[in-house]
Amino acid sequence: METRAVRKHEWATIPNAITIIRFLLVLPIVGFLVADTEPVLTAVLLLAFGLSDWVDGFIARKFNQVSQLGILLDPIADRLGIVAIAIALVISGAIPVWVGLAVFVTDLVLLCTYFFLRLESPPASTWLGKIRTAIMMLGLACVAFGRIPEFTVLAAPGVAILAAGTVLHLFVGFGYLRIMRASAKTQRSSAS
Numbered sequence: 001m002e003t004r005a006v007r008k009h010e011w012a013t014i015p016n017a018i019t020i021i022r023f024l025l026v027l028p029i030v031g032f033l034v035a036d037t038e039p040v041l042t043a044v045l046l047l048a049f050g051l052s053d054w055v056d057g058f059i060a061r062k063f064n065q066v067s068q069l070g071i072l073l074d075p076i077a078d079r080l081g082i083v084a085i086a087i088a089l090v091i092s093g094a095i096p097v098w099v100g101l102a103v104f105v106t107d108l109v110l111l112c113t114y115f116f117l118r119l120e121s122p123p124a125s126t127w128l129g130k131i132r133t134a135i136m137m138l139g140l141a142c143v144a145f146g147r148i149p150e151f152t153v154l155a156a157p158g159v160a161i162l163a164a165g166t167v168l169h170l171f172v173g174f175g176y177l178r179i180m181r182a183s184a185k186t187q188r189s190s191a192s
Contacts, residue, residue, distance in 0.1 A: 001073065005040070006112060011067060011069040013060070013065040013067055015056035016067060016070050019056050019070065019074050019077050020122050021052060022049055022056070023111050025048060025081070025091040026081045026084050026085065028041075028045055029042055029081075029084075029088070030087075032045075033089055033094070033144075034088050037094055039147035041146055042147065043144040043145045046144040047141055049137075050141055053078055053133065056059035057074070075122055075125065079107050079110075083104050086100045087104060088141070089140070094155070094159075098166075099135070102169065103136075106170055106173040107173075109173065110176055110177065112178075117180055117184040119183055119187065123176050123180055123183060126175065126176075128168070128172050129172050129175075132165055134162060140162060142154045142155070142158025143159060
């Protein structure tokens with residue numbers, strides 16, 4: 001298996017630009033969801049948000065543009081975006097409160113743990129974590145498209161998919177807590 005070098009000091013890469021665009025997409029998506037306006041544009045922006053996660057990772061690996069900044073920013077963009085969009089959907093009444101609360105609390109616990117343990121870098125994404133993100137993105141997209149009058153049939157399956165992704169999110173979150181705890185032990189051992 002080929003190992004690619006991580007560029008530590010190079011931040012001006014195409015994947016990092018895509019990640020920043022993903023950050024910027026969150027504001028209009030959340031605004032439109034809370035205001036319950038522009039359902040077509042919201043769905044398109046949310047689809048772009050979800051696809052950009054796959055695109056930036058593909059470009060980073062394919063064209064050897066993996067950078068330290070990208071390793072840090074990409075999961076932050078995913079988690080911040082999903083949490084903000086889920087909360088906006090709860091506010092608009094499109095998804096159950098427990099979904100938004102579970103997503104928010106899990107990510108808050110992981111973030112606090114990361115800083116409390118003073119880890120050098122965030123835990124690497126696991127396959128289960130990637131599957132969880134894909135399921136949640138699919139659920140969010142279905143719920144968003146379900147707001148369009150011609151596609152209301154997608155709303156209920158979208159909520160079910162998002163609920164399944166949220167349960168998986170809790171499970172994956174527990175796994176990341178264990179990974180962070182092990183990383184902190186290793187970090188302390190190497191420091192002493």
